[in-house]
Amino acid sequence: MARRNKVYEGKAKVLFEGPEPGTLVQYFKDDATAFNNKKRGIITGKGVLNNRISEHLMKRLNEIGIPTHFVRRLNMREQLVKAVEIIPIEGVVRSVAAGSLATRLGISEGTTLPRSIIEYQYKSDDLDNPYVSEEHITAFGWASTQDLDDMLSLALRVNDFLNGLFFGIGIRLVDFRLEFGRLYSDDDMRIVIADEISPDNCRLWDMETGEKMDKDRFRHDLGRVEEGYQEVARRLGILPESGPRDIKGPKVMQ
Numbered sequence: 430m431a432r433r434n435k436v437y438e439g440k441a442k443v444l445f446e447g448p449e450p451g452t453l454v455q456y457f458k459d460d461a462t463a464f465n466n467k468k469r470g471i472i473t474g475k476g477v478l479n480n481r482i483s484e485h486l487m488k489r490l491n492e493i494g495i496p497t498h499f500v501r502r503l504n505m506r507e508q509l510v511k512a513v514e515i516i517p518i519e520g521v522v523r524s525v526a527a528g529s530l531a532t533r534l535g536i537s538e539g540t541t542l543p544r545s546i547i548e549y550q551y552k553s554d555d556l557d558n559p560y561v562s563e564e565h566i567t568a569f570g571w572a573s574t575q576d577l578d579d580m581l582s583l584a585l586r587v588n589d590f591l592n593g594l595f596f597g598i599g600i601r602l603v604d605f606r607l608e609f610g611r612l613y614s615d616d617d618m619r620i621v622i623a624d625e626i627s628p629d630n631c632r633l634w635d636m637e638t639g640e641k642m643d644k645d646r647f648r649h650d651l652g653r654v655e656e657g658y659q660e661v662a663r664r665l666g667i668l669p670e671s672g673p674r675d676i677k678g679p680k681v682m683q
């Protein structure tokens with residue numbers, strides 16, 4: 430990796446200053462964490478796969494007019510993104526009960542919800558990313574009512590699009606987490622999708638077998654973690670049809 434200024438290092442990615450003003454380079458690591466850093470590990474090749482999967486999905490979103498921070502992929506582990514001001518609120522979009530929704534509300538996992546819903550989490554590792562209401566968000570100034578309207582409308586469009594896209598490749602999109610950023614240009618500001626969209630922050634179940642193909646394999650020690658990510662990439666058409674055997678290490682991904 431060439432020497433350059435690190436702007437931020439998170440659990441799964443590193444951000445570097447980009448080649449031109451207003452850009453950043455997003456580097457994808459193989460590190461995996463769960464339960465707010467209490468569980469840590471390495472998923473070999475994950476960074477390479479998530480870079481490709483997120484590129485694929487963000488590109489499609491850009492193409493249908495849903496704005497994202499994604500500009501272009503640079504190499505196996507890096508992509509160029511627009512620098513945005515990250516809103517400290519994450520949106521969790523859910524169509525099927527799973528994870529904390531199932532436990533918090535006592536709905537059995539796998540139940541299709543009456544409609545897709547969004548829940549908001551305040552981004553704070555110290556507080557374990559607590560769920561917050563719109564009242565909290567506007568009262569504490571984390572986002573305005575207008576921001577929330579824009580975030581909800583973006584999230585529902587992303588949800589509809591991704592639901593259809595994954596349905597087409599035999600995958601049930603159970604839920605996913607989105608990050609939002611404010612993109613400033615001259616005297617204008619608009620909210621765009623930021624971060625990444627990958628099996629790290631989506632729940633993806635095989636439609637026929639119900640098998641999990643996402644980070645839950647790591648969270649709950651289900652085994653064959655790498656294979657889950659590889660299979661998602663393969664079905665998206667990002668990897669050669671011959672499948673996992675061909676893509677043992679990052680090398681063969683180029």
Ligand code: UDP
Nearest residue numbers: 521527528529530604605606629630631632
């Ligand atoms: N999620 C995420 N990062 C986290 C926790 C969850 O991206 O730190 C995603 C997860 O992959 C799932 C969705 O958010 O798609 C909701 O997960 P869960 O119900 O387990 O979230 P929790 O309420 O436990 O944070």
